[in-house]
Amino acid sequence: MNRRDLDFMLYELLDIGGLTGAPRFAMHDRAAFDGVLDAAMKLAEQKFLPHAAKLDANEPHFDGERVHIIPEVREALDAYVEGGWMSAAFDERHGGMQLPYAVVAAANGIFVAANCGTSGYPFLTSAAANLLRAHGTPEQQTRYMKPMLEGRWFGTMCLSEPQAGSSLGDIRTRAIPQADGSYHLVGNKMWISGGEHDLSENIVHLVLARIDGAPAGVKGISLFIVPKHRVNPDGSLGARNGVRLAGLNHKMGYRGTVNTALNFGETVPAVGQIVGSPGQGLACMFHMMNEARIGVGMGAATMGYAGYLFSLDYARQRPQGRPASAKDPASKPVMIIEHSDVRRMLLQQKAYVEGGLALCLYCAKLVDEQSIEQDPKRREELHLLLEILTPMAKAWPSDFCLEANKLAIQVLGGYGYTRDYPVERYYRDNRLNPIHEGTNGIQGLDLLGRKVTMHNGAALRLLLGRIGATVKAASAVPELAEYAQALKQAADTAAQVTMTLGQAALQGKLDLFLANAHLYLEMMGHTVIAWLWLEQASKAQAALAGAGAADRAFYAGKLRACRYFFRYELPKAARQAELLARLDDTCLAMSADEF
């Protein structure tokens, strides 16, 4: 990660320091946040980065009895727990640091960029603990959440099944009520990250299942705690519970996070406790979904960022070729960063990864603002903004920062294609992000089918309002007027297109309305990223005059990347808008036998 840019994003762009004015964060100041980020950088470099390539080449394996993971993972996670990271975002009363989510998200991004595989275990654990914080009983919090936050037990999220990934309403795992109020779970879960290992004393599985007799679909789903080892009333470990490893999934990338198929209750009963009320399982799970999805986008952005920085460094040091205007073949080769096409590949990466990072941090700050806002109306507004931005924060970085990783390989040429350099690994790792936590196709449906239409379009109006404020301010700055004008047009077009689509929905043409939802997601994503680039450029332009030499280059780079995005990228949204406005049914209408 580029710490200078992270500081720019957090302090200059988002004014994270301002959060400390609220009682919830009053114990912190900028120096504290800096210390947190410094510590994350140091831990990532010393304990996460060094074994990233080794972990990729030596993925977890199952010998029939236990899952083996190279010891460096345990060492890194011990240091992570030691540093208090597991509970960094939790309140002090839970033993946490009570840090803003924006700061924790930035730190998480640093860990992912260094080693996504090792980072997976504690991230899942924090997320599972957070779910128990919100929906668990005090007794469940004491018995399960506490050891998780202490890093002694790890957690998982067991949603998918072999036949149900995107369509969670179709999960079949049964929860059979017992006389003592517990449940016995029976079924198969798929794609469970961290589902089996010896990294922690226990594994707390949070499992979606269907209580016998529950209605079909999502309304019949409940949430259960099913620990690997049963837990005695005093918190000590009891007998092995009926959760069994059915097998490991061997992935293209993200190999360090063990991914499992699990059987529940196959031979031994899998005893679980319900979390929240029956039928509320998906609601509980989705309560945390925004943060989970922002986390995915953040990881995608920082993996893209890692590739960008690596290829930038390479391009600055690799001599080859000469400018097009050079005639003498005996002249000294230049560094490849001098070639326009290499600069294009670097600038495109920069525009993507810094744009994606800005969006994720912007969303993370909304989480914080929501948590401290006292005014219910303003809190609801923050909530709506977060709702509409989340599918973009998940999908855009996972699509375009993967593209950045592709470009990083290209900058290195043949070297980039070898496993001697990390860029091919980033590319393999990042390919997961458009798939998990809701595929990007699902994000498109979520954005257009739910978020845009909710409360009569209130979320979109709020978003367009914020974009309009940026446009207005930037219009007054001569250097930015070109971009302000373009963004205004893109936002107006997006609003019109949404109206056109909405009419189709009102006329009951639901399938046509949603037929190009992914294209809508791309159009909105590019518009939102353009907005955040204009925000960045506004800050950079304002700061340029008073800046020192190094900062001047930094701000000039921001302005250049903004220009790149507005000239090379934003026009894509206009083309997509045209297509959307036609309610094109080319894809929808193709029959299966025509392929």
Place this chain on the structure above:
Amino acid sequence: MNRRDLDFMLYELLDIGGLTGAPRFAMHDRAAFDGVLDAAMKLAEQKFLPHAAKLDANEPHFDGERVHIIPEVREALDAYVEGGWMSAAFDERHGGMQLPYAVVAAANGIFVAANCGTSGYPFLTSAAANLLRAHGTPEQQTRYMKPMLEGRWFGTMCLSEPQAGSSLGDIRTRAIPQADGSYHLVGNKMWISGGEHDLSENIVHLVLARIDGAPAGVKGISLFIVPKHRVNPDGSLGARNGVRLAGLNHKMGYRGTVNTALNFGETVPAVGQIVGSPGQGLACMFHMMNEARIGVGMGAATMGYAGYLFSLDYARQRPQGRPASAKDPASKPVMIIEHSDVRRMLLQQKAYVEGGLALCLYCAKLVDEQSIEQDPKRREELHLLLEILTPMAKAWPSDFCLEANKLAIQVLGGYGYTRDYPVERYYRDNRLNPIHEGTNGIQGLDLLGRKVTMHNGAALRLLLGRIGATVKAASAVPELAEYAQALKQAADTAAQVTMTLGQAALQGKLDLFLANAHLYLEMMGHTVIAWLWLEQASKAQAALAGAGAADRAFYAGKLRACRYFFRYELPKAARQAELLARLDDTCLAMSADEF
């Protein structure tokens, strides 16, 4: 591969059968070509496909003495040689089948789709043999080419060095003249596919090197034969020559083709013979470059095609989810091909892979037409067309059929990300294609900097003429008029943009002229693929009325994919043209310290 589509391309679109009217191909007929393609499909399925995943997981390794390759590779290649494939495109007088290159290229595509790693060895051997056919002395042909075509010896192309990949003018390997007319080569070569193995009795390296005292740059480069084992006058093998394996490169994909760093003359002299005249090395090598680059595009297209077919099959059989308009969660799930977003991902793949394949086969047919054309003026025209299309045939499929492979993974979701399914391997394998045989950045420079400007733009005029003919014919067909109009506009715009760029070049602004060459390549590529889609649609539309049920669906699919390409893809070219016409210098002008 979809054999129905291959037949459509070869016979209906390109009328390959018509080639048999020329004496060179008069010994063949359509039944013979069908037999060749059937045999390729059968051999690929029986001997290449079964070990593709195993070879990927067990890449060649070096134990310090020899390179080990799983035995299935040797078995497959024995069958390949047995089938006469090594010399399929060679004349009967060389023991070949004298097949049109278009048919051989299609067959090669079939082998690559089945197993690119194993295919690499014979393809390189044929290419090296072809170079000796064109530039070697009769004695060199007897001594080296013949055993290569017999499949007893394999070949390599040794161009790159650790410091010189894209910039071949900077290669440093020395060729020191000896009294007997031979040369001793001294230097290091990098990225040499098939550089060391025990698959054949000998390895014939074709090596670019610089004779002592030669001028700097490309004009000082000569070409040499340097066999692994020296060859006695009677053709038997002599002592080991001074070529030594310096190490293997371990790649993200394409793992089955061993890739090596080689040392020449480090301890033992590496004795070589010159091919052609001193200083003509690069010219000899580039004489074959069009076919090599078409071959890369063909492989990229067929790997994309393999992923498309796999994901299509999966989408037809995988039940999940319901239409947007379905209300009952207890209703039966549909196959995922019923979802518009999945169809979008399939249709996009179809548009890319069939478009890319059509372009490569079109170019391959130009190679054949050139070889049989008697009229020098028409032959020159064919040559110019081939020259301008080749960078697109290399780059477009390698960019967009890689994108298709990305979509194939997405269709399979989490399953596609695992190594249990081949789609992630295609994605890793295909990632090489934008890099080797001239990076796609180099292809952009080649297209705009050389091919478009050669002979005062004659090649571009010829291409626009062919596009115009298609537009004219399609304009008369009501169902195609929309596309004809759009293609006309795209072609006109491309012509205008080229003029604008050309003026900048004439004004000496060479760096600005070439600053967005990659964008120009994309714009031209999309325009050319749109042209070939309109050609395909024209054939399909004409055939539709008289077709049986299965063929009707096939032709309807062609028309649908054409519509997809014109509505969802071609508009990209207009946006790129706008940007190019502005002579935008955003990338060119960014200084290294601003990143």
